Amino acid sequence: MIAMRRQTVEQGRYLGGRPPYGYRLVDAGPHPNRALARRGVRRQQLAPDPAIAHVVKLIFHLRLAGHSKAAIARHLNEQGIPGPSH
Incomplete structure (x- = not known):
């Protein structure tokens, strides 16, 4: 290891x-x-x-602003942003 x-x-x-x-x-x-x-x-x-970089930046921005992981996930879903498995 x-x-x-x-x-x-x-x-x-x-x-x-x-x-x-x-x-x-x-x-x-x-x-x-x-x-x-x-x-x-x-x-x-x-x-x-580069196609996903803006999403990663958004996730970090929201987390640093105090949003919970669940709230971030809801926001991404509401925006129609596909998850990693898509």
Whole structure:
């Protein structure tokens, strides 16, 4: 677990799974493992998703303004903003 955390923090590596809301996966060059790189495997990293960035900013703005998580969710639903699973 410590090695995985170190790869994430120090090397900026994305270790898999669904990207967090507001982020997307982008190419980060050849895989650091030479055998995988020879097979064409590419490294991926997280980058902000410009299509969702305004929603993430809104969520943080509302939370910092004192709105509850439930109130934020209601607001997003009322505005017709799709959730992360859409």
